[in-house]
Amino acid sequence: MSDVLTFIISRFNYWIYIVLMMIGLYAMIAKRNYVKKFIGMSIFQTAIILFYVSTGVKSGATIPILEHGHDIGHAAAAINPDHYANPLPHVLMLTAIVVGVATLGVALAVVQKVHDQYETIEEPEILFKLGQE
Amino acid sequence: MSENLPFLVIAAPLFGALVASLVGWARPRYCYAIAMVSLAAGLTAAIALLVKVSGTVSGYEYRLGGWPPPIGIQHWVDPLSALILVVITAVAFLAVMSARANLQLELPGKERFVYPLMLLMVTGLSGMTLTGDAFNLYVLLEITSLSSYALVAIGRGRAAASCLNYIIMGTIGASFYLLGVGYLYLKTGSLNMIDLRQIMIAGDMHGSQTVITGFILITVGFWIKMGLYPLHGWLPNAYSFAPHAASNLMAPLMTKVSVYVSLRMMLSVFTPDFLAVHALWAQTALLVATIAIIAGSLIAYSQTDVKKLLCYLVVAEVGYMAGGMWLMNRAGITGTIYHIAADAFMTCCLFLGASGLIASTGSRHIRSFRGATRRMPWTFAAFLVGGLSMIGVPPTCGFFSKWFLIQGAIEGGAWHFVAALIFSSLINALIFFRIIELAYFKDVEHEDDVSHPPQVQRNEAPWGIRIPLFITSVVIVLLGVFSPRVINWIERFVDSVGVT
Amino acid sequence: MIWQFDLFILVLLVITALVALKVRDLLSAAMIFSIYSLLMCLLWAEMGAVDVAFTEAAVGAGLSTVFLIATILRTTRRTTD
């Protein structure tokens, strides 16, 4: 029993990321309002970012900035890799956040244009008005 | 300087986009010239790259920032990527050449946005072809997607509404890819494609659940991006309601590059051995592709809107390539790669022809082909070359790709796929013979509308569309005539990755 | 990092995500989404990803919300779902 518990606890970040991602995915497909759909899209993307950031965590490690910067000079051998968090996922996710906000901006602009044309941002009503054309 | 060719291919359209967006503010009419010059530079660099690769054994790498591969980002140029790069830049050149005539009719005053966005899209597409880094590919995929969302949404009428669906599906696809790369990263610790392959072979990870899920996520992500049948929902609306200038560029290139990346992932990251272990997945994918071909063809046959018809033909063609790559034998892969090149030009030809037709008649209905042989003999003849190639008539390139695909399917024992390919050819023949019948045998006078003069007026498409259309149709025939050389070139790559 | 603290934030994240998608007032949904982003930023800062947390605080909790509010201002605030 305690094995199962440790197993679940040692990965709980991953369980929650899956839950968040599925909430986002469900909202993107099933919600009728487009603003809601795009909020779901943002949740979906942040869940993936959470997954990436979780892969780079080391227990007991500090932030990926060298202590005392230039003071130690070029004494590379003295740095213990286990002492710092993994910087690579952070870099990748900085890019992913930027891409996410850019996509959200474009999506919202399209929502505004659609609202201009059909006076609604609900999917069924847009489809209804398209059928009338 | 010749060492820096891979960067030139990407930098030319990128700088073109920057300059065009600046100049376009004050003088929108110069945008077209800037776009053409930068695309011509990109095309030249791509051809030079092809020549350079032909001199090497298996290709060469270009280290961005000078860092060795797993640490930094690497461009990997091999025969396959060099070939696809030339196809992309050539089709982009032709499609953008036709953009001015279309834009004057559809979206006057938006040139200063359309050309930079088109150039950014070409930047992303060429980058996706060249890059050897899995995450870099995601960034380039997103720049391509963002510019294509904008190019669709900029249109009139239903374009914006169909773009919303496109954005949602496109984001799901790209995010699945990102997640798949994350899974591979979690298991291997690397992002470089070649490095990923080596680590997975060395660590014997092909049976690992994480790697399999990563593979499924990447594959499904690109299925959404390429518009394979059950996931194709966004494609027909987005491409047919987009402005013609945009759909001429997007329809030939977006799906093909997604197919290319999917193939690259299968062959260069997950080796054929990995796919041999999971044969059930291959059979499922082949079945999906078979359904895609049949469904795409049947829906295309029932359409009366010319652009929608072509869009569903694209859906069927995606089925060809998605199925062909899962045959996993020499002829099948060769046919798929050849079909990527052939289909890019075929689709480009058909969409250019359709936009020419719409530009001169003003109607999108298939009936507007009536009397086309008299009213616009040249435009229609060039359009027909694309159609014949789609059917698979011998001198054109469509015949040879279909030949190899069928050969590969017979070798692999995938009889349902063979049947689907032949069925789709028959439907294509029906579609295009119906168009020929309309164009040749039904005259404009036969219409109820008597206001037309009895003497049919010549009403060709504008020169701006006709010239790229002619060039494309000539390329289709040339690609067919020189197919042995192209096939040799492709087989060099196929042998190097160890497909038997 | 303290896993109890992590778990607490993660549970709050799920709750805010559900509520943001459930409320019928879009402006409230945007604001709750902003809280979601801020919690996410807190979580990442706690995991040692300070740069990512900084960016998320500026972009997710700041700009994304402003974009959403701008769109709601220009379209409509009410929804039936």
Add this chain to the structure above:
Amino acid sequence: MKVFAFVLVIVTGIMLVVTAADFPAWGDAHSPPNQYLSTHYITQAEHETAVPNMVTAVLADYRGFDTMFETAVVFCAGLAIAAILGHEKKKRYVVRRKALPKTEEGDIIIRMATRFLVPVTQLFAMYVIAHGHHSPGGGFQGGVILAATFILMTLAFDLKTILGRFSEKMTLIWANVGLFIYAGIGVLCVLLGSRFLEYSALHKILPGTDEIMARSHSMLGVEIGVALTVMSMLFAIYAHLVSKGRLEDGL
């Protein structure tokens, strides 16, 4: 649709949960991602680039090509939104006064507070950009904060007033300048006989630097480019979204 979405979500979720059981434990310092490349970046970044903040070093140097396209994505989004919303026919555009705050009068407290806040915030943004080598931050974060100050000003005053100082044309020019700085540094490296974005070549023209310091200094240049593009494009995106592309009457 709801049933379909629910089934899809459950199936995907089960697949992901099953896979997550195969993951290395969370926080394990010896899992593959924490071992292979990460070790190189952690131990060598300071040595090879003279930047103590590894995230900045990886972002702007090792993976600088990614970051260039990240900036291009922001640029692309700005253009895209201007293309989608901009220059529409001004048909039946009625300002609904009820929905909009009274911008003419405004609130004196908010205005005065903004006057004090904006310079301080902008100064902080510049610190974030310049100090990205040693502390969290960098071009992107600084650029977002700069954009936020402009947004704050439009909230306190009036969109038209602020656009009079930082017009759509200016945002386009500054965004271009930013990307030109980034890509230009890359091309400069090529012209100096090295590869694209290989900053160490720049020690030939930067006085008083060796190959390692040249990397550090060019990273600062690159970050400034990123900040300029992000600042102007995000502000342009906001201005378009809040005024439905008409750029006259917004919050």
